[in-house]
Amino acid sequence: MRMLSMATAMATLPLAALADPLPSWNDTGAKASIIEFVESVTDPASETFVPERDRIATFDNDGCLWTEQPVYFQALYAFDVLKEKAAEDPAILSTDVLKAAAEGDMETVMANGLDGLLEVINVSHANTTVDAFQADAYDWLTTATHPTTGIPYAEMVYQPMLELLSYLRDEGFTTYIVSGGGIDFIRAYADEAYGIPPWQVVGTEGSTSYAVVDGVPQLSKDGGITFVDDKEGKPVGIIRHIGQRPIFSAGNSDGDFAMLEYTTGGDGARFGMLIHHTDAEREFAYDREGHIGTLNRGLDEGPGRGWTIVDMAQDWARVFPSD
């Protein structure tokens, strides 16, 4: 019976005791605060224990799980698709923003903020089925390469965040993406890249319709945005899709402020995390100003609210899996 006892003992050892669950995180305060939080909600003897059912963690995507510079990858994809579509039918370039986008003039598009991007996405991602769109997006993400690193976009995910997702899931958490990006686009690769299945992806939604075409049931993307999952929209996306307040949220811009505020405003142990892009050498350095991912209120108020600010240059031993 001795072998049985040993096997039982091995099976009940927490995984964290066997190996470092976050090897790409330096031994700084950020890593310690993550592990301290996870242990405090998973230890049944802890006063702040949370049952598995309620261990919900939500993650922003752009700039939190993967790179968002020089501009959101979905926008770069939309520019490429728009260019292809315009070659077939130039009439679709009906506005200055669309004309600029087709010429790759990102500055003009971004001068119109999120609205400019949505205009491009709206035209380029319409009149296709959800299935065809996702197959095309997946193909682009795994073959087109990033202008500064030269690696495929799908590989520009953050290794430390992959480890954090796995660590949380190993500890009984359910991990969700809650992104301002398009829900269909993220779902095209989230399972493969992050181990997050489609039903755990919340994002911006476009008008979608169902019809039987030539005997085949189809879901089509019709153009037009029906829900923007950004800023105050993120807690709304959470309540629509998850129906329950998370206990852990991670983001990197003020577009995530409301999500972290909502998450950490609940009772019991809560964790808010903001990735601060401080690493111009290995990735990009930006925060208070810029065309994307601006972070002001989070830096000003986050620490006072007990949120963990992750300093990419200091806290991460590695950025991309290929590093």
Add this chain to the structure above:
Amino acid sequence: MRMLSMATAMATLPLAALADPLPSWNDTGAKASIIEFVESVTDPASETFVPERDRIATFDNDGCLWTEQPVYFQALYAFDVLKEKAAEDPAILSTDVLKAAAEGDMETVMANGLDGLLEVINVSHANTTVDAFQADAYDWLTTATHPTTGIPYAEMVYQPMLELLSYLRDEGFTTYIVSGGGIDFIRAYADEAYGIPPWQVVGTEGSTSYAVVDGVPQLSKDGGITFVDDKEGKPVGIIRHIGQRPIFSAGNSDGDFAMLEYTTGGDGARFGMLIHHTDAEREFAYDREGHIGTLNRGLDEGPGRGWTIVDMAQDWARVFPSD
């Protein structure tokens, strides 16, 4: 080591072999077809084996998991709330439909079809937080009683369907509700009644907003319907929330036709089920005509499409848990 071997053998025996998983189903064709389908997709040696990840089952709620007569329970709740609100502020009864509803004149409201009901729900379910709304709905569902049976609405769930939900989950399925009813209303009791957590409930959605009120983050129901999860809206709700086609769908009215069509239109083994309300004695008998739950196309085309039509009077040994 003998005891260990026995324990191992017991642990690997499928649950179905130990006991009838569907004791409230009579030994008729419907029960046999359910079990045959489940075995065909869960047996790794089967040609139509489906991995657990893809065993997605969707269920309509009203008339499929619980009673929907004399009218949707959510409508009865909305009538009660409207009456209370009108006592405080009669000015909210600004239309003939609202006036009729406050007087309990269901016929006038239903003469306007789903639009009439939505008008009542829209006014009665607005200007409250999601949390407060769900607490109030839960209270009503567990204390108010049904006009014909005299039991609380929350107990008018179908025992055979509770067994089916459990059976599917035991066999590695994930069970979702996909209902024309309000998502917040269903979530108020779905976990307790069906073992279905909030994130596995898809339904009609109202306008919701996030704000910090007196320092407390709140999600509020603002009135106005943003998404109707009925008819062709059901496959749309599925792709928005689940992001993947189910392999099993159950419903009871032509509002479920598109969902079953979408589900059974995929490759491999698929299961479509329609509950036919044939039991005037134990529940209600209705199908082709009436103010609610009409079933025409499903009866005409369902059998030809291989869908299983469940005859409530013939196929169910028991209707409610209290029977």
